[in-house]
Amino acid sequence: MSKITDSTYYRAISPIKNAVNKGRVIPLGGTPRLFFLCGANGHDGNVSYRRKQVHDFLLKNVENAQVIIAEKFFDEYRRNSREKNALDFEHVLTKVSEKVIIIMESPSAICELGAFAHHELRHKLIVINDSSFKDSPSFINTGPLEAVRECSDENRVLWYKMYHGDVEGKDGVAAVFHDLNSLVENPSVASKRIPCEDLDPSNEITAKTALFVHDLIFMMREVKYKSLINAVKIVFGESKKYDNVKKILTILISLGFIAYEDRFSKIKSVRGKAFFRYSDDDGVMRKGFFLDGLKQRMRA
Missing domain, CATH: 1.10.1750 (Chromosomal Replication Initiator Protein Dnaa; Chain: A;)
Structure with missing residues (x-):
């Protein structure tokens, strides 16, 4: 030079x-707000009906929202990182995200809840779950979900009646959108x-x-x-x-x-x-x- x-x-x-x-x-103005959305995929490999509904709701109702779908990142991450495991990668995504929204609709989502309920990350969690299990004495309720409840005065475990059939099934996930909107309202000053x-x-x-x-x-x-x-x-x-x-x-x-x-x-x-x-x-x-x-x- x-x-x-x-x-x-x-x-x-x-x-x-x-x-x-x-x-x-x-x-x-216009700085993006990143939301990490976890849940199931359909049989075609695309996100489930519920995850698509939440994804579209965030983009429509939250100013400057960017929704992170982890599966889209994996190939690029493995190409550019020494670490190849999905757990470490998801922790990276969790740290850059403002909120982590988990729809409890699959075994993988349950695993993600366990991973992200760590005390350093749980303050970011919003969990959408099936109201059929709301009063269950299960470890999910008494463990990670209770940890999420204890770390905030906000109600960040949202319940509604999920469809119990195939993950492709449609149900009334929009029932949680009012409470979800309250949890992701635009910050006052940036x-x-x-x-x-x-x-x-x-x-x-x-x-x-x-x-x-x-x-x-x-x-x-x-x-x-x-x-x-x-x-x-x-x-x-x-x-x-x-x-x-x-x-x-x-x-x-x-x-x-x-x-x-x-x-x-x-x-x-x-x-x-x-x-x-x-x-x-x-x-x-x-x-x-x-x-x-x-x-x-x-x-x-």
Whole structure:
């Protein structure tokens, strides 16, 4: 990289670095709210009737909702992560999600309830269950469901009469939508400044770290993986490990926020704007990165 190109690059990235390190990053309107929806699949491999109904309800009624269906993520995750087991992957999805909604309609959903009722995650859970079992002294009721009830004053275990036949069967799952809406109502304020540690990809993966990585890609227009990591290092420091970035890219791809065909291609945002604000004129940064890329191509 020439000194001129170097200068152009650092002038472009400096406002991001300064905003992050001084805690001046602010969410913009339209920041997505991520909901992880668990339940059964039908015989055709698509989500069950109940899960489709809840999925559509969230998208229609919750502003900026993005619904995570885990099955769509697995192939991408296994390709980009050393860990191949679905449990670790689902814990990653749980950490980036605002709420985890489990429809108790299959053995796999029961397993997910047991996994996510851990004390670090249970505060995110909303469980939809069959009212036929509401008064049962089973371990499900006295164990994980009781743990969910105890960790909040809200009623986050929702009951209705489920159809007991095949998972493809249709029933009145909409009976819980009023209470579900109360639990996922839009937050009142989204303009709070975000501290540096909440954006750092070397820490645990959260929605904020994932959206920051998207914004870095968006500002750089298109970027190779190695160059993305170098940019992250400039912002957060050279001495840290950024292995989480590969998992974050998987999440962003699966949500439809970025395109990344393979490890030899460039990573691009498919959105028209960033999720956070970094300066009074973030367009200047994009122009700086564009000029830097143009200079590099001219010198190639």
